[in-house]
Amino acid sequence: MSTQPENKDKPLRWLFLDLNSYFASIEQELRPELRGKPVAVVPVMTNSTCCIAASYEAKAFGVKTGTMVGEAKKLCPEIRLIEAQHQLYVEYHHAIVQAVESCLPVAVVMSIDEMACRLMGSEQNLDKAARLAKNIKQAIRDKVGKTLRCSIGLAPNRFLAKVASDMQKPDGLVVIRSSDLPQILYSLKLDDFPGIGPRMHKRLLLHGIQTVEQLCALPKAHLRKVWEGIVGERFWHWLRGDDLVEPPTQKGTVGHSHILPPELRTIENAYAVAQKLAQKAAMRLRKMNYYAGGLQLWLRFVNERSWSAKTTMVECQDTLTILEALHVLWQQKPAGKPLGVGATLFDLVPAHLHNLSLFEDPKRAKLMQAMDAINIKFGTDKVYFGGIHHVKHAAPTRIAFTSIPDLF
Structure with missing residues (x-):
């Protein structure tokens, strides 16, 4: 065959x-x-x-x-x-x-x-x-x-x-x-293909696959073995022009990071920026209609040293609970002059799979709904928690290439 x-x-x-x-x-x-x-x-x-x-x-x-x-x-x-x-x-x-x-x-x-x-x-x-x-x-x-x-x-x-x-x-x-297939692809390099990054490229080389021509000649079962899963089979079909139905994806994390300008490179200002990043992530979480079960905080220092810590939370999407978790993590940080800060929510769960908890406060949910409605109607940062007031213009909207922020 x-x-x-x-x-x-x-x-x-x-x-x-x-x-x-x-x-x-x-x-x-x-x-x-x-x-x-x-x-x-x-x-x-x-x-x-x-x-x-x-x-x-x-x-x-x-x-x-x-x-x-x-x-x-x-x-x-x-x-x-x-x-x-x-x-x-x-x-x-x-x-x-x-x-x-x-x-x-x-x-x-x-x-x-x-x-x-x-x-x-x-x-x-x-x-x-x-x-x-x-x-x-x-x-x-x-x-x-x-x-x-x-x-x-x-x-x-x-x-x-x-x-x-x-x-x-x-x-x-x-x-x-x-x-035109597969000859039209032969002039390309392996890492010209979407999904073949440095690690996958190295794995292909370890399997003796050095050219696109070699990749195209391999049977489906071989590509599944190389990719160690179903993605290898999909690659086999894609290279042959088959139009496969893409499986639905589920978000795993949502977060923000920011390199601090020189005037904000103090512990106090870094903490305020971290609070702003957590608030932005929480608002995105609610818009996605997801809940988060954990928060990770990271700091990068001017001496190139970095630190991170994470904690679990009762599944939530309200900013106050997330800020409380951030405060706990902040107490664990080492000393040093901060250069960058980031906050990431993880263990995301779609709302329809969220388990209700006795510890959830419905008043907090209503407060978040009201704040989101005002910010969506009148512009980002019209209503926010006071701890970020003096850094509200720091960490402005940034674009991850795989997501497009909404216009408020």
């Missing part, structure tokens, strides 16, 4: 859109003087943090996401550093989704700069799909920003459409047809 992918044509079921150098591109769109210049977006203006986005002009010097600011300055002395405006990026994200949906419904928002559309009926025709892709590019330029570019991939499944979107940047349009 052949282990090679079948060449029988499968329809183009997915269009995947990847916004190019998203944060940096927004800054260049808003500030014409930055266009054509090396730009890096940073969370705070300090050498101890890293770049969270880089323009293509900066990437030409070797600066990329994750490059430390000090190193970025060495690689590109003329680089322009811009402090991130996360709320603005969220606003642009929603405007871009609307622009895309003026051409084609968005089926899945993958992250702040990625989304996927399912192609139906005649949309699966190659010429029609390519026209839709070009229309989407034009809609973004016309309705959101004339300098904003995206790369689009078309393929029989979402996995391969994502791969196609990465094959030509910036402003690319790549089609992967099932009849």
